Amino acid sequence: MPARLDTLWYKNAVIYQVHVRAFYDSNGDGIGDFAGLAQKLDYLQELGVDAIWLMPFFPSPLRDDGYDISDYTSVHPNYGTLEDFKKFLEAAHERQIKVIIEMVLNHTSDQHPWFQESRSSRENPRRDWYVWSDTDTWYKGARIIFLDTELSNWAWDPVSKSYYWHRFFSHQPDLNYDNPAVREQMWTLMKFWLELGIDAFRLDAVPYLVEREGTNCENLPETHAIIKELRQKLDHEFPGRMLLAEANQWPADLRPYFGNEDEFHMAFHFPLMPRMFMGVKLEDRKPITEILQQTPEIPPSCQWGLFLRNHDELTLEMVTDIERDYMYDSYARSKAMRLNLGIRRRLAPLLDNDRRRIELMNGMLMSLPGTPVLYYGDEIGMGDNVNLGDRNGVRTPMQWNGGWNGGFSVADPESLYTSLLLNPVYGYQAVNVLSQKRSEHSLLSWMQQIIRVRRSTPIFGSGLIEFLYPANHRVLAYVRQLGDETILVVNNLSSSAQAVELDLRRYKGKIPIEMFGRNLFPRVAEAPYLLTMGPYQFYWFRLRRI
Amino acid sequence: MVEESVLTDDLVRQLINVGEVDILVGLPTHNNARSVEPVVHAIQAGLLQGFPRERVVIVNADGGSRDGTPDLVTGASIDDLRRSYKGYALRTLHSISTRYANNPSARVGLRTILAAAELLRAKACAVVSPESTGMEPDWIPRLLRPVYSENFDLVTPIYRRHKFEGLLVSNLVYPMTRALYGQRIREPYASEFAFSARLGSHFLAHDPGNYDSHGSGAELELAMSAITGGYRTYQSFLGTKSQGEREGGDLVPAMRRTVGVLFSSLEANFAAWSSHAGSQPVPTLGSESQVTLESIRVNRKRLKQMFTAGVAELEPVFRSILSSTTLAELQRIATLGDDDFHYPAELWVRTVYEFAASYAKSVMSRDHIIQGLAPLYRGRIFTFLEENRSSSAEEVEKNIESLCLEFERLKPYLLEVWNTKK
Amino acid sequence: MRELIWRELTQAGEEIIREFAHLLPRLIEMLIITLVGWVIAIALKWILRSVLRLAKFDQLSENSGASQLLNKAALPSSTELLSRFIFWVAWLGFILLGVSVLGIGGLQAHISRFFLFLPRVFLALFIIFFGLLAASFFSRATLLAAVNSNLPSPRLLSTSIRTLLIIFVVSMAFEELGLAEQTVLLAFGIAFGAAMLSLAIAFGMGGRDLARQFLEKRLVREVKSEKEDEPSPL
Structure with a gap:
C-alpha cells in the first residue's frame, strides 16, 4: 500500500523528536545539519520509528531555540540549505519515514521583516499584522507563561511608541489573527512546505492565536474557527497530511481541538506525562487511572500524542499544587533542575538511571492509548546538564560513539553549539549509540525490541482501553481491545515484588502469551488470575483463544 | 500468635493489597450507621489535608454490626469530599473493613487495629470513635502529626467541654493517674488518640489481657502502658467533644472501664508509681483545656439521695473496703442536710485510695468494689457541682488542680494502706 | 480358788501377751503403712502442686472468681488448698488401711462404710x-x-x-x-x-x-x- 494513501498513518506510528542542530554535524562547523540528519536516517530506520518530528530549523535569531522565526520559507544557514532539506526529505520518504515540521503560527521573531515593517510607523500597511495598543491594560485575564523571565504580556516598543502583545518572550510578538491577510499569509506559508512534501505540521502554541477582552485569551471560539479553516484547506488540497497540536491544556479543554474530526488530527496529552512519573514515585496507579478517566473520548480518526520527555521542561502546569510540590520534591530537589512550572531534566536522570524504571515508563508509553513520541537520546539513556541555561541542558549533542566529540562533529570541541556531556555516568564515553549497538541487552537494543513488538499490532495505536482495578493499587493493569484481538498489560509500579489477582473472567478460556518472549502462561479460568511481579516489572500478554 | 487469632483470612488478603503504609486510622464500630459517615468523611478529609503524600489506610474493625456500618465505611468515596473540602489525594486512599467477632469488644477491636498496624508497618496510628460526629478534619493531623513527625508515642486529646461534663475523669481518673504516674494527661481515657508503631507493638506483645473480664477499657490500658513504659506522651487540643451514646451511658460501666483499669494497673506497676512524687506537665498543642459554662439541668437532689442511701445500705460492704475512720466520716457527712453537705477533697482522695488498695487485695469481687464506689462518687460530684455552681472557667480549672494536688499530697497514704493488712 | 484366779489371770495375761504378740507385727505393719502413706501423700501433694503451678491454675481460678471467694473465706490459694486436700485424703486413706490391717472386729465394716x-x-x-x-x-x-x-x-x-x-x-x-x-x-x-x-x-x-x-x-x-x-x- 503506498504510504500516501494511508490517511491514518499517525495512529499507529512511533514518532521520534529531534533537533537538526543536535543530531549530526556533517560539515564540521560544530552544529548539526540536514545533510548529517540524512546520513543518520538508517539509524532511525533501524530503531523502528515511523516519523521524525523536527524542531524549528528556520532562519531565526535563535533566542528561543528557533521558535522565534524570522523567515518561514527557508532553512537556517547553520543547518544547511533548502536543497539539503529536500534531499533529507526524499531520503526519509525512501525509508518510509514521515517528516513532521514545526509551524509557529502564534508569533514571529521581532527580527521578522513583517514586524520590522509593522513597528516602523503606525500607518504602515502591516501595522495591524500584530497586536498593538497604547496601553498595557488590555487582556489582563491572560496568564503569563514564562513566569521566570516575563513580567507582562505587553512590551513597550520604543520605535512606534506603543505596546505590542506577546504571550511568550517579549522578542516574540503575537500575530494578529483578526486580520484576514495574516490568516491568508500563514496558509500560503504552510502550503509552501506541503508542496515540498512534508507529512505533518506540529502547530505551536495554538490556544493563544486570538485575544479577546474579558477572557483568559486561551481556547477562544475564534481560535477554533481559524484552525477549522486551515484543516479544511489541508484536507482539500493535501489529503493524508496531519496536524498536530501543541496545547498544554487539561484533557477536557483539549477535546475541542479535535473538533468533529475537523480540527487537529493529533494533540499532545500533557497532563498524563507528569502523572506517569508521579505514579511510579508514589507506587500507586491512582494518578494515572484518574487522569485517563477524566480524558474524554476523541473521534476515531483522532489520536493522542504521548511522551515521557521532550525538548521543553517536564511541565507541571497541568497538575494540582500538591502534586507539583510532590513532583518537585521527588524529581527536582535542586532548584537548578526547575524551570518555570516544570523540571528541566531528561528521562534517564529523572529515573536515577534505573534501567527497570526506564523500561517500565517506556512500556507504559508504548501501551497506553496514543502515539508515542520519543525524544532523541532517550533511547540510549542520555543525561542532561542543568548548568546550561534555559532548556539547553536537555538539548545537548547526540552521543554517537565514545570518540572525538562523541561522534557528533569533527569540529574543535570548543566550537560546538553547546558542550557535550562529559559526566562519567551520562557522558558520551559511557552512553553512546555505538557501544549500545554492540550489546543485545543495551537500552537501545531493548528499545528496538519494544518498538518492534508495538508495531506488530495496530491494537496499541487504535484499540480501546479498559482498566482493571485489582485490589493491589500498586499494579496498573489494562486491557487493549481491537476487533477480536485482546492484549492485557500489567505494570508493577512498585519497587518491591508484588502479587496481584486480576479479574479476567470475561476472558475465561483464553491463553495469555507473553509478547516479548512468546511464552505461554496458564489458561484464564473463573478464579482470579494470580500474577507475581518483580520490582517495576511489566507484562504484555496477547490473550488468545486456542 | 496474636495475628493468627485476631486476623481473619479475608483481612489478611485485604492487608496484602494495601501493603506497607505510613499512617493507619482505626475505626472500631458496632451499629454506628447513623453517625459513621460524617466521621469517615472527616477522617478522609483530615488525611488528605494533613498527609497528602503519605500512604494511608482506614481500618474498620466491626463488632458484628447489623445495620450495614462496614459498607458505609468502605463505601464512603473521596469524590464526595472534593466538593466540601478542597482535598486532593495523590494516592489511593484505602478503606478496609473486617468483622472481628459477632459481639463488640473494645479490646478485640483495638487489638485488631493494632495487629493490622503492625503488619502494615504503620509509623503512626490513630483511633477514632464512630460516634464523634462533631469531629473536624484537622483532628487527624493534630493527633497524628506529633507521632509521625516528632517521634511521640502517644497523643491524647484535649476537648472543649462543659464544666460539668466528664466529671469521672476530672474528679478521679485524671487526678489519680497524674498523682500515681506523674504525668498530667487530661484525658487518659479518650475515644480519639494516636500512638506510635513501637507503642502499639509493645502493647500488643505485653497486653496481659486479664485487667478486666469485660473487654472494655482497652484504650485506657494502652495509655497506661505508654505512661508506665516510659513512652513519650503528648496532648493535642482537638475541639468540642460531642457526647456519643457510649459516653452518655450508665455510671457503673463507665467506672468499670476507667477506674477498674486504673486500679488494676497499680499492681503490675507498683515499682513505677511507688517510687516518685509530684507530676510533670505533658507537651501540649493548643490550649490546655477549654471549658464552656452554659447552664445545664442536673438533678442534684438525686445525687445526694443516692449517696446517703448508698452509705447506709452498703455499710457491710464498705466495712471490708474502707478503714473505720473513713467509713465513720462518710457516715457522718451522710447525715448532713443538703445545704450543709460537703464531701471534702481529702476525704474523697482517702476513699479512692482505700478502694484502690482493697481492689488490689481482692477483699471481695473486684467488680463489686468498683460498684461500691459509685454512690460515693455521686456524693463527691454533688459537692463538686455545689462548689462550682457559679464558677468561671478558670475557677473550675483551679478547683480541679487543687484536687489533683490533694491526690499527689496523699500519695503516701495510698502506700500506707497498700502495705498494711495484706 | 486363788490358784484358779491366778491361772485365769495368767491365762488372760498370756492371752493378752499372745494377742499382743499377735498384734505387734500388725501394729508395726500399720505404722509402716501409715508412714509409707505419709510419704506417698506428700509426694502426691508435691506432684499436684507442681502440675497446678505449671498449668497456672491460680490464674485460672483468679479469672473465674474462685480466688476472691477463697480470699474472703481466709483460705490459702486454690493450688495450695487442692494439694493439701489431696494430701490429707491420701494419708487418711493409708491410715485407715493400716487400721484395717489390725483386724479389729467390726472396725472393718465401719471403715468400709466410712469409705463409702x-x-x-x-x-x-x-x-x-x-x-x-x-x-x-x-x-x-x-x-x-x-x-x-x-x-x-x-x-x-x-x-x-x-x-x-x-x-x-x-x-x-x-x-x-x-x-x-x-x-x-x-x-x-x-x-x-x-x-x-x-x-x-x-x-x-x-x-x-x-x-x-x-x-x-x-x-x-x-x-x-x-x-x-x-x-x-x-
Whole structure:
C-alpha cells in the first residue's frame, strides 16, 4: 500500500523528536545539519520509528531555540540549505519515514521583516499584522507563561511608541489573527512546505492565536474557527497530511481541538506525562487511572500524542499544587533542575538511571492509548546538564560513539553549539549509540525490541482501553481491545515484588502469551488470575483463544 | 500468635493489597450507621489535608454490626469530599473493613487495629470513635502529626467541654493517674488518640489481657502502658467533644472501664508509681483545656439521695473496703442536710485510695468494689457541682488542680494502706 | 480358788501377751503403712502442686472468681488448698488401711462404710462451702445493683436472696448426705413458698409503683429522663 494513501498513518506510528542542530554535524562547523540528519536516517530506520518530528530549523535569531522565526520559507544557514532539506526529505520518504515540521503560527521573531515593517510607523500597511495598543491594560485575564523571565504580556516598543502583545518572550510578538491577510499569509506559508512534501505540521502554541477582552485569551471560539479553516484547506488540497497540536491544556479543554474530526488530527496529552512519573514515585496507579478517566473520548480518526520527555521542561502546569510540590520534591530537589512550572531534566536522570524504571515508563508509553513520541537520546539513556541555561541542558549533542566529540562533529570541541556531556555516568564515553549497538541487552537494543513488538499490532495505536482495578493499587493493569484481538498489560509500579489477582473472567478460556518472549502462561479460568511481579516489572500478554 | 487469632483470612488478603503504609486510622464500630459517615468523611478529609503524600489506610474493625456500618465505611468515596473540602489525594486512599467477632469488644477491636498496624508497618496510628460526629478534619493531623513527625508515642486529646461534663475523669481518673504516674494527661481515657508503631507493638506483645473480664477499657490500658513504659506522651487540643451514646451511658460501666483499669494497673506497676512524687506537665498543642459554662439541668437532689442511701445500705460492704475512720466520716457527712453537705477533697482522695488498695487485695469481687464506689462518687460530684455552681472557667480549672494536688499530697497514704493488712 | 484366779489371770495375761504378740507385727505393719502413706501423700501433694503451678491454675481460678471467694473465706490459694486436700485424703486413706490391717472386729465394716460415705461427705461440704460463698456473692451483687439503680430497700432484697440461697444450699447438702430427705425437702418447700408469697405480696402491695415503673421501662422504652439529669461521667 503506498504510504500516501494511508490517511491514518499517525495512529499507529512511533514518532521520534529531534533537533537538526543536535543530531549530526556533517560539515564540521560544530552544529548539526540536514545533510548529517540524512546520513543518520538508517539509524532511525533501524530503531523502528515511523516519523521524525523536527524542531524549528528556520532562519531565526535563535533566542528561543528557533521558535522565534524570522523567515518561514527557508532553512537556517547553520543547518544547511533548502536543497539539503529536500534531499533529507526524499531520503526519509525512501525509508518510509514521515517528516513532521514545526509551524509557529502564534508569533514571529521581532527580527521578522513583517514586524520590522509593522513597528516602523503606525500607518504602515502591516501595522495591524500584530497586536498593538497604547496601553498595557488590555487582556489582563491572560496568564503569563514564562513566569521566570516575563513580567507582562505587553512590551513597550520604543520605535512606534506603543505596546505590542506577546504571550511568550517579549522578542516574540503575537500575530494578529483578526486580520484576514495574516490568516491568508500563514496558509500560503504552510502550503509552501506541503508542496515540498512534508507529512505533518506540529502547530505551536495554538490556544493563544486570538485575544479577546474579558477572557483568559486561551481556547477562544475564534481560535477554533481559524484552525477549522486551515484543516479544511489541508484536507482539500493535501489529503493524508496531519496536524498536530501543541496545547498544554487539561484533557477536557483539549477535546475541542479535535473538533468533529475537523480540527487537529493529533494533540499532545500533557497532563498524563507528569502523572506517569508521579505514579511510579508514589507506587500507586491512582494518578494515572484518574487522569485517563477524566480524558474524554476523541473521534476515531483522532489520536493522542504521548511522551515521557521532550525538548521543553517536564511541565507541571497541568497538575494540582500538591502534586507539583510532590513532583518537585521527588524529581527536582535542586532548584537548578526547575524551570518555570516544570523540571528541566531528561528521562534517564529523572529515573536515577534505573534501567527497570526506564523500561517500565517506556512500556507504559508504548501501551497506553496514543502515539508515542520519543525524544532523541532517550533511547540510549542520555543525561542532561542543568548548568546550561534555559532548556539547553536537555538539548545537548547526540552521543554517537565514545570518540572525538562523541561522534557528533569533527569540529574543535570548543566550537560546538553547546558542550557535550562529559559526566562519567551520562557522558558520551559511557552512553553512546555505538557501544549500545554492540550489546543485545543495551537500552537501545531493548528499545528496538519494544518498538518492534508495538508495531506488530495496530491494537496499541487504535484499540480501546479498559482498566482493571485489582485490589493491589500498586499494579496498573489494562486491557487493549481491537476487533477480536485482546492484549492485557500489567505494570508493577512498585519497587518491591508484588502479587496481584486480576479479574479476567470475561476472558475465561483464553491463553495469555507473553509478547516479548512468546511464552505461554496458564489458561484464564473463573478464579482470579494470580500474577507475581518483580520490582517495576511489566507484562504484555496477547490473550488468545486456542 | 496474636495475628493468627485476631486476623481473619479475608483481612489478611485485604492487608496484602494495601501493603506497607505510613499512617493507619482505626475505626472500631458496632451499629454506628447513623453517625459513621460524617466521621469517615472527616477522617478522609483530615488525611488528605494533613498527609497528602503519605500512604494511608482506614481500618474498620466491626463488632458484628447489623445495620450495614462496614459498607458505609468502605463505601464512603473521596469524590464526595472534593466538593466540601478542597482535598486532593495523590494516592489511593484505602478503606478496609473486617468483622472481628459477632459481639463488640473494645479490646478485640483495638487489638485488631493494632495487629493490622503492625503488619502494615504503620509509623503512626490513630483511633477514632464512630460516634464523634462533631469531629473536624484537622483532628487527624493534630493527633497524628506529633507521632509521625516528632517521634511521640502517644497523643491524647484535649476537648472543649462543659464544666460539668466528664466529671469521672476530672474528679478521679485524671487526678489519680497524674498523682500515681506523674504525668498530667487530661484525658487518659479518650475515644480519639494516636500512638506510635513501637507503642502499639509493645502493647500488643505485653497486653496481659486479664485487667478486666469485660473487654472494655482497652484504650485506657494502652495509655497506661505508654505512661508506665516510659513512652513519650503528648496532648493535642482537638475541639468540642460531642457526647456519643457510649459516653452518655450508665455510671457503673463507665467506672468499670476507667477506674477498674486504673486500679488494676497499680499492681503490675507498683515499682513505677511507688517510687516518685509530684507530676510533670505533658507537651501540649493548643490550649490546655477549654471549658464552656452554659447552664445545664442536673438533678442534684438525686445525687445526694443516692449517696446517703448508698452509705447506709452498703455499710457491710464498705466495712471490708474502707478503714473505720473513713467509713465513720462518710457516715457522718451522710447525715448532713443538703445545704450543709460537703464531701471534702481529702476525704474523697482517702476513699479512692482505700478502694484502690482493697481492689488490689481482692477483699471481695473486684467488680463489686468498683460498684461500691459509685454512690460515693455521686456524693463527691454533688459537692463538686455545689462548689462550682457559679464558677468561671478558670475557677473550675483551679478547683480541679487543687484536687489533683490533694491526690499527689496523699500519695503516701495510698502506700500506707497498700502495705498494711495484706 | 486363788490358784484358779491366778491361772485365769495368767491365762488372760498370756492371752493378752499372745494377742499382743499377735498384734505387734500388725501394729508395726500399720505404722509402716501409715508412714509409707505419709510419704506417698506428700509426694502426691508435691506432684499436684507442681502440675497446678505449671498449668497456672491460680490464674485460672483468679479469672473465674474462685480466688476472691477463697480470699474472703481466709483460705490459702486454690493450688495450695487442692494439694493439701489431696494430701490429707491420701494419708487418711493409708491410715485407715493400716487400721484395717489390725483386724479389729467390726472396725472393718465401719471403715468400709466410712469409705463409702466419704465422697458424699466431701460433696456435701463442697456444696455448702461454695453455696455459702455464692449466697454471699449474689446477695452483695444484688445489694450493689439495687443501690446503684436507686431501688427501694436494697438490704431487704439482698437478705432475702441470701436466705433463699442458703436454704437451697443446705437442703441440697442434706439431700446429698441422704439425711432426713423428706423433712428437709418439706422444710425447704415451706420456706421457699413462704418467701415467694411474701415477696409477691410485698411487690404487689408496696411496690405497685415500682412494678409499673419497671414494666414501663421494659416495654415502653421510655426516655431515661432521670439519667439525663446526671452529669456525664466521661
